[in-house]
Amino acid sequence: MNPAHPLGHAPGAPIRSGIPEHGRIPKYYAVKARISALVDELGEGQALPAERDLALRYEVARETVRQALRELLLEGRLRRQGRGTVAAGPKLEQPLSLASYTEGVRRQGRTPGRALISLDRFPCPPALAAEIGAAPGEPAWHMERVLLADEERVGLESTYVSVARVPRLDADFAPDSSFYDYLRDGLGIAFGDADERIETVLATPREALLIGTPPALPMLLIHRLSRDTAGRPLERVRTLYRGDRFSFTTRLAEGSG
Template structure:
């Protein structure tokens, strides 16, 4: 079995290197696929991967060991604790109209669109496809032009053929698919989690590298149970709040 493969990281020299490495590795561990191997690469391999010294890598691993995410064994190596998983998600029920309303209200600029290979992290949603059509959009505050979030959608090619780009500057993808394309949407599964801004997100949202952002993933299903769109939206942490009202 091959070793666990951590995500890459662009280091910010203004923050402690061991902290940045530990947070990146922590995110990789918690966000790993269920079938990912539990054994981590060696200290030297990890240090080379992140471009830091072995001493810095050792300090980062010590932090993760203190959290209970990994265990280190002499001569055997370092292993992810099987119980190191994200907490069980809170599941909330709502309507597609609520999703459309939440995503509406801000003008969007289409940064680009076109066919692209199905990303590895989305392969489970598009098992019958090799390519999707990817759309990238930037939303800005209408009052001051300040960027608030940027979105990337992966859409089935046969549906993308019927999407008008102009509609995407006015409406969220969910509304376009439902009202303009005619997709019978049955449900959307939403996930919101905290992350650190990568270089592209920092540039588009005009925030410092590694500043906190909220990462939204919305998986949209049609009435046959097929995934038609996966939206990944990156929100500025200082411009987004998540409010839920529960009726007793």
């Protein structure tokens, strides 16, 4: 009988490294494991050998190598660079908290940034009005920005907020900076709490183009409804994060009930 945790098993890794119970390992998976070890040796940003060379090295068909590379790309172990493939760095860890994206990226020694796609003012529809504390038909802002980490595009953020709460967003706010810092330091608006929902999705063709990823790449989608310290609705945010570049962390505590 196989032990539950074999000798040498890395904490957090799949038990028996994904080997089926019948013990027969798919050929592509064996190649994937060997390429993954090669990625560890190469280090971040180093180029991987060409598919042809990997096929010769591991004595398999190029399609077998291609399947292994596809999975490693989706998992974020590799990334495309020009016409080649390079070893990717560790995923960015974003805390599930009221801390901003900017704070989360800075904590990991990366440089956060945002690139403005659009800032539009429009009459607020009823469903959105209730979520951002506006009356139906009152003006609202929609701000769309690409999220950057060390100039790499890693996500897409849509923010909805009432014009009455942030009347000079188009004039006073620097779109490449933290919106939360602007609310707190510029307008004296403090965040109280928020509701968040996370799901996995595929980006639309437009979203994939803006983020610079293939449409088949899984995304992590976060919906957030925020309130100020008085409990009043403040903003609605829809953020797409690249599934190959992000993981999310939170800290749990035992409830009092």
